[in-house]
Amino acid sequence: MLELIVTSTLNGVLYGMLLFLMASGLTVIFSMLGVLNFAHASFYMLGAFFGFQISRWFGFWPALLIAPLLAGLIGAVVERYGLRHVHKNGPVAELLFTFGLAFVIEEVVEIIWGKSPVDYRVPRLLDFPAFTIFSTNYPAFKMFMLLVSVAIFLALLIALKKTRVGLIVQAALTHPHMVGHLGHDVDRIFMMVFGIGTALAAVAGVIAGPALQTQSNMAELLGPILFVVVVVGGLGSLRGAFMASLLIGLVQTFAVSMNGSLANIFGPLGPGNAQPLLADIWNVTIAQIAPIIPYLLMVVILLFRPMGLFGTRE
């Protein structure tokens, strides 16, 4: 039991940090441009596939650097030549533009790399068990993932709070016109923030690719959970995104490792096989409903806090 708790906590924090790596970019972009980037998870997928391709050519370590740069560049181009033009058509058109982009990126990835998962492996340098808790080996690569995401999180925090650039970005979030009048190129700041946000998602893709599965449906699988994270945290709130990422990461990881069902808990008190639909609900295990738990959590939290955990404004 203790073993389960320790490994699940580690895995949950890891998953949560990965989620936050993406949710942070998504949140900052949303506060700045007022548009939720539907294609954010697609950049995560692009990161994973670029990482796979580059690590095949040059090795994993160059890939860790080049793939996010490439994805960030694509992100900046999308903002400069796409989103900025759509802006005059209203917020719905902006959201739909990123939605169409997500659709197109998935198709392009399918054309280039196919529909089946690609063979993206953990680099040999990190392919060993880091430590053994109780009887299970904990892989070093997962520790590396955790390290990278925590390092980026801290770097972001320092960059946003302590540096001059971070100051300007923060100011541009709330008072873009004022910042413009002070002589800063707000459009360029927006473009760079979009590029960095997508690059962060790509970093998550590069390091998550070998551990999870690198496949053309990975954006489709992760995207909705990512949106749940930002809605539960409160749209536009970085602190909320952080809390919600960890919350959902932990809850989902714990759920996957549990095997209980209503039938297990109540035993002979159950309705038995009275009705097939009821029996379905009765016999389903927690591990089986793990994929829907984030959504259930979202509905429950929004019932009591319509603005999300840390949300303040519409």
Add this chain to the structure above:
Amino acid sequence: MTDLSNVAALLGSISSKKLRFFGSWIATAIALLALPCIFSSGGSLTTFSLIGISIIFSLSYNILLGQTGMLSFGHAVYYGLGGFLAIHGMNLIVASKLPVPLPLVPLIGGISGLFFAAIFGWVPTRRSRTAFAMISLGVAELVASSSLILRSFFGGEAGISANRTKLLPVFGWNFGPQIQIYYLVAFWTLLAVIAMYALTRTPLGRMCNAVRDNPERVQFVGYDPHVIRFLAFCIAGFFAGIAGALAAINFEIANAAYLGAAQSFVVLMATYIGGVGFFIGPIIGAIFVTYLSLALSDLTTVWQLYFGLFFVAVVMLAPGGITGLLMKHRPLVRAGTIVKVLRAYLVALVPTLTMITGLILGIEIVVQHTINAGEDPHTKAFGVHFNAASPLIWLLATALVIGGFVVGRPAWRWVAKAWDEALNTAREKGIHA
């Protein structure tokens, strides 16, 4: 005397307006009746049935997006649940020999769509805009994932099926042949279109528009935007359920794909491509997208990519959709200045088509090198044969794209100039958009 003639003229104009209004509905009904006589093949009847279902679904979606300003990513949930309940209803009717004919089954779908929209709609409709969009996506994922868990009700991967011919026959029709299904779909489509059009004329429909445009003001007037959004959501769910039930009747099966994200995305795209600003927009979008997806999938293997690119192009260049684009020309047509603009269009069309051709060629070459790698490089797309391995074809594609772009830019600028001039002339004549 003049007063009397004025009144007479007014009456005449009202009755002629009414005549035109009812005349257009009656003409539509006659056209729907006559359609199978012109295109009688089984394939086209199936296409028409699919288009009819898609029209109801898209119009129901536009109650949300176009009329109430709610961008939903999960509308297929009510379509799918309507379909499942209709199948279960049909099986129940057959099993317990209830005297219910097939034409009433879509009502089961509609009521279940309404029921589930009322359950799932309360939380998402509290918020509007982006938050609503995301929550609707979350709820849709919740239902879609649950459908794979509750196997006894949703039938797992395979879905559940029913036999539509076993129900009570109506006037000797057992609804086996596709032509009878076509008439069933056409009947329900006409009914649903009339009902949804009438909805836009009711006070509720008007309040929906108000909530879309200025929710704060609606609150000041004394209405609760949340309740109005919720009502619109329920009504949209009702019509989506009817569409889902018709689809279930048409295919005699309902499976998890009915309520999946892909289905929600297709209806969103169809509605937006058609145009959300006008009642007729989603109808045009449904016809266009259904036809396009059937036609393109015959022509090329990567039709979804073209579909996606087309959607992005519509969002970027024509946010009003096809209908919005056409309606923009109305003042020019009335002022008689359209000819100049049309001439400019014709000129600009040449480089644009060149660029698109180059783009398609490029995509098809890449497809030939990745998906069909190792096969014969002599390939065919859109009915044209070419050799994807030759460097010449690469050059040609690049040249077409760059050449089309370089010539196209000034051409479109010229179009914009002609457009401005034509619009100014129209304004001088006192005709406004």
